[in-house]
Amino acid sequence: xxxxxxxxxxxxxxxxxxxxxxxxxxxxxxxxxxxxxxxxxxxxxxxxxxxxxxxxxxxxxxxxxxxxxxxxxxxxxxxxxxxxxx
Numbered sequence: 001x002x003x004x005x006x007x008x009x010x011x012x013x014x015x016x017x018x019x020x021x022x023x024x025x026x027x028x029x030x031x032x033x034x035x036x037x038x039x040x041x042x043x044x045x046x047x048x049x050x051x052x053x054x055x056x057x058x059x060x061x062x063x064x065x066x067x068x069x070x071x072x073x074x075x076x077x078x079x080x081x082x083x084x085x086x
Contacts, residue, residue, distance in 0.1 A: 002062065002063070005062065006058070006059070006062040006063060009058060009062065010055065010058060013051065013054060013058070014051055017047045017048065017050055017051040017054075018047070018048060018051060020040075020043060020044045021044040021045075021047065021048060024040065024041075024044055
């Protein structure tokens, strides 16, 4: 159930953050005068970059398996020896 929840959140954020750019592309495809305001283009690019940057944060927040695998990746696969139990 958690996987479905994570998938819904990721897809909803993807759709929301890419909407402005996709709307601009569709609008400019049909409009006689293209809308090319610099501030809006920069806004669209920023939303796309945010989408890419927020995915690892979402996975970390919503998936225990992702957290464990990421910790293992950061430790280069080394196993930590617990000296207290030895």
